[in-house]
Amino acid sequence: MKVFIGGIIILKIEVAKNAGFCFGVKKAMNETIEAAKKYDSIYTYGPLIHNNQVISKLENEGIKAKEDLEEVKNSTLIIRSHGIPLRVYEDAKGLDIEVIDCTCPFVRKVQNIAKEYGKKGYTLVIIGNPKHPEVIGIRGWCEDNVYVVESSKDLDSVPNCEKICVVAQTTITHELWNDITNELKNKANELEMFNTICAATKERQMHCAELAKNVDAMIVIGGYHSSNTQKLYKISKEYCDKSYHIETADELPMKELKDLNRIGITAGASTPDWIIKEAIEKMSDIQQEKNDMMSMMEEIEKSLVMPRRGSIVKGTVVQVTEGEVIVNIGYKSDGVIPRSELASDSSVDPRTIVKEGEELEVCVLKSDDGEGNVLLSKKRVDAEKYWEEIEKIFESKDTIEVKVSQVVKGGVIALYKELRGFIPASQLSLRFVKDLDKYVGQELPVKVIEFKLDKKKVVFSHRTILETEREERENKVWENIEKDKVVQGTVKRLANFGAFVDIGGIDGLVHISDISWGRVNDPKDVLKEEDKVEVKILDFDREKGKVSLGIKQLLPQPWEVADEKYEIGEVVEGKVVRLVDFGAFVEVEPGLDGLVHISQICERHISKADEALKVGETVKAKILELDKEKKRMSLSIKEAEGTSAE
Secondary structure, three states: OEEEEOOEEEEEEEEOOOOOOOHHHHHHHHHHHHHHHHOOOEEEEOOOOOOHHHHHHHHHOOOEEEOOHHHHOOOEEEEOOOOOOHHHHHHHHHOOOEEEEOOOHHHHHHHHHHHHHHHOOOEEEEEOOOOOHHHHHHHOOOOOOEEEEOOHHHHHHOOOEEEEEEEEOOOOOHHHHHHHHHHHOOOEEEEEEOOOOOHHHHHHHHHHHHHHOOOOEEEEEOOOOOHHHHHHHHHHHHHOOOEEEEOOHHHOOHHHHOOOOEEEEEEOOOOOHHHHHHHHHHOOOOOOOHHHHHHHHHHHHHOOOOOOOOOEEEEEEEEEOOOEEEEEOOOOOOEEEEHHHOOOOOOOOHHHOOOOOOEEEEEEEEOOOOOOOEEEEOHHHHHHHOHHHHHHHHHHOOOEEEEEEEEEOOEEEEEEOOEEEEEEHHHOOOOOOOOHHHHOOOEEEEEEEEEEOOOOEEEEEOHHHHHHHHHHHHHHHHHHOOOOOEEEEEEEEEEOOEEEEEOOOOEEEEEHHHOOOOOOOOHHHOOOOOOEEEEEEEEEEOOOOEEEEEOHHHOOOHHHHHHHHOOOOOEEEEEEEEEEOOEEEEEEEOOEEEEEEHHHOOOOOOOOHHHOOOOOOEEEEEEEEEEOOOOEEEEEHHHHHHHHHO
């Protein structure tokens, strides 16, 4: 903007972005003015903000600053934006003082950290000015073990500690934070660092530096006691020798500005717009530059317009951390994209997705997230771009890869790029799945089985892929299946009548009678799921999808080789498997039972076999007779005992 001084166009004025009231100060001012309309007797605890002109204006409206609670007993007290020690709240309650808390949300965040880590036994280190109201307030929220460090020179006062928690006065520079925290790393075994510098402060300082590099003079407007204004002046002075710190337009160094071509203006967080406008007006010929002046004022007003929920805006990334992305969207307050709203996969580190200086298109979720920032989402804007793509995939029936992100009622949520879709539990597997958590984090091939653009609904199926793969495997197995062929298989399921074995894509049944030549009461006594077994194909019916398998058929029939393995007179060991009136049957090996006649059980006379034996008992018996053809074996326990005695 060109401005006339003495009727000659000699300079251009530029106002730095984010100059003036920050969100926290504006909030405190608005609440104070509204409170003054409701209450007759109202005070602020100390100066509401660091600006003498604003304080004078409040006093003219009957709002006075007090720090002695006795003087405001039974009245209404507004807590300043810098915050106060915790004990002041307690004292106020005892004096029947109604408190309206206007503490800046960013400052409250620091207070809560101090309180939490103080209780955990941490030594608290505050980087800032020990005399600043904000720092005094923060100290009052934790235990006694607190140190305030204003510069590296103060570090000697901080002893070596087991645990240190570091926070920052919200208006310090990042250079100071980095310098001190780097040295503090050697002071503690455990160091928790919270960079609590206000994001708006960082951005204001950054824009101040950028402007100071490109102008002939810088005007820094704000209270002389304002910490953030002092920092702006210091930064400005680094890049522009002709930097001036003023509180009001009356203090403008007009003589020094007279011969300059370009002047920059910035203002502290406690500087109201009307003071900035007064300074501009004093350097301007209002009549000749009315249109330009109006444009500038409109830009200032524009930055105060709160973005609407659901609106899509563009912004520039100014800071990226592990948990969030700070974006300048041209509003007084910063925009914040939390990690959960950056990408559909919230486990991804934001620093790997976006970079500082990058321009983003984002959606406004909330105009105020509770801490003075505009809550934004990038993933919701990105998701919109993929609906057209997913519609084409649905029509073409193509296969795509999705990543399962979470379990929900009835299924799981799966991500295709930034688009969220649903996979019902029934579409995850060929069989019922009880535990869906095992799918979280997995990438699955799927088909789109339902798509509704108007409802933003998409349903995926992994089962469709599995069914196709199963059909291909089954066809391959059926093409190679032959009766009496021996194949490898895996036990998949056990029933009381047998075992189901997967032979490469088809499940065949090994009936309980075909598991072993011996007696099998329960398949689980012999086999377990996932056992690898060799089986013989006994029969099959492709139309019915049935395959009969056998395991015992691959083993010799015990009676066929009995005469080769055993001799008459030999003593063998076996298990009693059945008792009858005339004796007991003893299993010598699976599928080979011998009879011990009741007279051959023991020397003494018994009427029943169970007087001397019980089922399951292991005994030694002598082979008296062996007939392979008739499958008979006669045994004697008493003669075996006699043989042992000899």
